[in-house]
Amino acid sequence: MHVRRAPRIAAGLLACLVAAACQGSAASPDPSDGQAEGFALRAMPAQPIPPEALFSWLPHVLISDDGTVVRQGPIPAIFPGPLLPNLQGAALSEAGYDMIVARAASLGLLDGSGDFLPAGGPLGSLTGTVELRVDGEHRTMTGDPNANIQCFTTPCDAAPGTPEAFGSFWLDLGNLEALVGDELGEQTAYRPEAFALLIGVEPPNDEGLGRQILPWPLDTPLADTGIAIGNAARPRCATVTGDDAATLAAAFAPANQLTMWIDEGADPADAVSLAVRPVLPGEDPCQEVFGVDG
Numbered sequence: 001m002h003v004r005r006a007p008r009i010a011a012g013l014l015a016c017l018v019a020a021a022c023q024g025s026a027a028s029p030d031p032s033d034g035q036a037e038g039f040a041l042r043a044m045p046a047q048p049i050p051p052e053a054l055f056s057w058l059p060h061v062l063i064s065d066d067g068t069v070v071r072q073g074p075i076p077a078i079f080p081g082p083l084l085p086n087l088q089g090a091a092l093s094e095a096g097y098d099m100i101v102a103r104a105a106s107l108g109l110l111d112g113s114g115d116f117l118p119a120g121g122p123l124g125s126l127t128g129t130v131e132l133r134v135d136g137e138h139r140t141m142t143g144d145p146n147a148n149i150q151c152f153t154t155p156c157d158a159a160p161g162t163p164e165a166f167g168s169f170w171l172d173l174g175n176l177e178a179l180v181g182d183e184l185g186e187q188t189a190y191r192p193e194a195f196a197l198l199i200g201v202e203p204p205n206d207e208g209l210g211r212q213i214l215p216w217p218l219d220t221p222l223a224d225t226g227i228a229i230g231n232a233a234r235p236r237c238a239t240v241t242g243d244d245a246a247t248l249a250a251a252f253a254p255a256n257q258l259t260m261w262i263d264e265g266a267d268p269a270d271a272v273s274l275a276v277r278p279v280l281p282g283e284d285p286c287q288e289v290f291g292v293d294g
Contacts, residue, residue, distance in 0.1 A: 037131075037282045038064065038065060038281035038282020039063060039064050039065065039282040039283075040063045040064065040065055040067075040097065040133045041061070041062065041063040041130060041131065041132045041173075042062045042063075042129075042130065042282070042283075043059055043060040043061050043062070043128060043129070043130040043170065043173050044057075044060065044128070044131075045057060045127070045128055045145060046126070046127050047124065047125070047126050048123075051229075051289050051290055052198065052201060052235065055196070055198050055275055055277060055285060056275050056276075058072055058277065058278070058280075059280065060128070060130075060145070060170065060173060061173045061174065062280050062281070062282075063092060064282070065281065065282075067092045067093070067097065068089050068091060068092070068190070069089065069090045069092050069176060069184060070087060070088070070089050070190050070280055071087070071088055071187075072086060073086040073087065073088040073187070079209075079257075080204075080209065080256040080257040080258040081256060082255070082256055082257075083252050083255040083256055083257060083259060083274075083276055084276065085278065086189075087189070087190040087192065087278060088190055089187065089188060089189070090186060090187045091184075091185035092183060092184050092185070093183040095180075096180035096184055099180045099183065100132075100172075100173075100176070100179065101132065103169065103172055103179060104132060104169055106160070107160055107165040107166075107169050108159075108160025108162075109141055109161070109165060109169055110134065110139070111161060112161060114139055114140050115141070115142055116142065116147075116161075116162070116165070116166035117142055117143055117163065118147060118163040125144065126145060126146065127142055127143070127144060127145075128143055128144065128145035129141075130169070130170070130173065141166070143163055146167060147166060147167030148164055148167045148168065148171070149164045149168075191249070192278035192279055192280060193241065193245060193279070194239060194245050194278075194279035195239070195240050195245055195248050195252075195276055195277065195278060195279060196237065196240075196276075196278075196285035196286055196294065197225070197226060197236075197237070197240065197274055197294075198229075198236070198276075198277075199222055199225060199234065199235060199236045199237075199238060199272060199274055200222075200233075200234025200235045200236060200272045200273070201234075201273050201274065202273070203258070203260065203273040206258050209258065211258045212258060212259045212260070213259070213260050213261070213262055213268055213271050214254075214255060214259055214260075214261055214262075215263075216261045216262060217247050217248065217250075217251040218244055218247060218248070222263055226238025226239075226286070226294045227293065228292075229286075229290040229292055234272070235275075236294070237286035237289075237290050237292055238286070239279060239284065239286055239294045241279075252276060259274075260273050261273075
């Protein structure tokens with residue numbers, strides 16, 4: 001099992017928007033500029049909830065350094081649902097990326113402190129963060145993804161630099177087809193190259209359906225995988241990459257939210273539950289959420 005590290009981002013800031021002045025050279029992703037972080041844009045929701053609950057949250061949208069747009073596709077409305085989310089990837093052209101940056105600039109999101117949270121917002125409300133690379137630089141902006149304006153006539157545009165402008169941009173990121181048109185390619189299944197695991201979480205209520213127990217497919221035993229996130233032995237957070245990640249992907253395919261896992265030859269009573277989060281380019285969920293190098 002290999003561990004991939006990424007720059008730490010505080011859990012409370014998992015919902016920020018990064019942008020910079022849209023001037024000078026082309027704004028499109030360029031890993032050769034020396035500022036590559038693995039992604040050119042990440043829009044991440046967050047809420048003040050326990051970190052174990054926050055761990056499985058995925059980006060609203062992520063655009064990797066190579067221009068791949070990763071989003072969540074629909075999942076079956078059944079219980080228990082599949083263990084892995086339905087991730088979709090699509091190729092974005094440089095022109096399409098520039099259109100996204102231009103949209104952020106037109107909404108006034110590339111100026112000021114980057115704080116677009118509405119004054120006096122309710123405690124505990126959802127926040128949003130997008131990290132956007134422009135001309136090789138990053139800037140963090142935070143706002144309310146649900147902020148919007150009430151329109152009675154057209155055109156209907158939020159005032160630049162307002163919480164509603166941030167909310168408009170968040171909506172645009174969720175509907176890139178409308179924003180960039182043919183600059184975005186066809187969606188196909190996205191296969192992550194790594195998984196973050198939270199081992200030994202409280203099993204969800206099975207509602208009387210019973211639990212599937214599957215053998216743990218890796219050589220490293222469950223008890224020795226990852227790093228404890230607190231004073232107790234479990235839960236443990238681990239980042240799995242390389243061939244081990246491919247092995248897990250095959251094992252996770254038939255699993256569901258109630259599946260428990262057991263080491264080879266162990267007592268079924270020792271089976272444990274997992275929370276699984278695909279790791280997208282530039283991310284390190286164990287470090288970002290719990291501050292451990294799993």
